[in-house]
Amino acid sequence: MATFQVPTRATVSEANQAIFDNLESGLGFVPNLYATYAHSKNALGNYLALSNAKTSLKAKEREAVNLAVSQVNECEYCLAAHTALGKMNGFTDEQILELRAGRASFDAKLDALVAFSRAVTINRGKPTADVTDAFLAAGFTQENLVDTIVLIGDKTISNYLHGVTQVPVDFPAAPALEEVYA
Structure with missing residues (x-):
């Protein structure tokens, strides 16, 4: 099976670097799974928008x-x-x-x-x-x-x-x- 490296701030797009900075300041770290979304220029931002969207659930x-x-x-x-x-x-x-x-x-x-x-x-x-x-x-x-x-x-x-x-x-x-x- 292919090995997937966890992207670092230095290896991701500028937009994802900004998201990494926000995650770092909010959570204290960038979770590996979130970082993995950053293999794509768009997936991390899209996923976080979905995950943080308003919902009727508590x-x-x-x-x-x-x-x-x-x-x-x-x-x-x-x-x-x-x-x-x-x-x-x-x-x-x-x-x-x-x-x-x-x-x-x-x-x-x-x-x-x-x-x-x-x-x-x-x-x-x-x-x-x-x-x-x-x-x-x-x-x-x-x-x-x-x-x-x-x-x-x-x-x-x-x-x-x-x-x-x-x-x-x-x-x-x-x-x-x-x-x-x-």
Whole structure:
């Protein structure tokens, strides 16, 4: 398999250098996966615009979706990153593991959200009617449904980019779900 190097500020376009500077000042570093987008002159800016776009979903809901989708897609990078972000958004270690498994016994609404997100991801955009109905019955709107699908697409892009490039994970590793639920 081809080896993908993580681009440095010196090796990327001027536009991407400015984005690197913004990431450095905001996060304190440029995550390797974000840097990998900078192999393209346009992809990093386009991805960040999508990822940071306004949504009807709350921050905790977004992290729940990110964790469920990244687990289905087996993305060790995104699982590590979103485990850290999940903790920053108030989830416990146990709740993060549940969300990754596609359930949330601690919150009925989040339970419907992660079940829907997991079903959409596994079934390539074709969840069963009962999963979609449960999502809407839990209090989510059609706007939330559309925003959830956009978020699933956003996360899938990163999951796939890491799956192909296998750049080093620069977040603390997420525990393997199988080990925890074994």
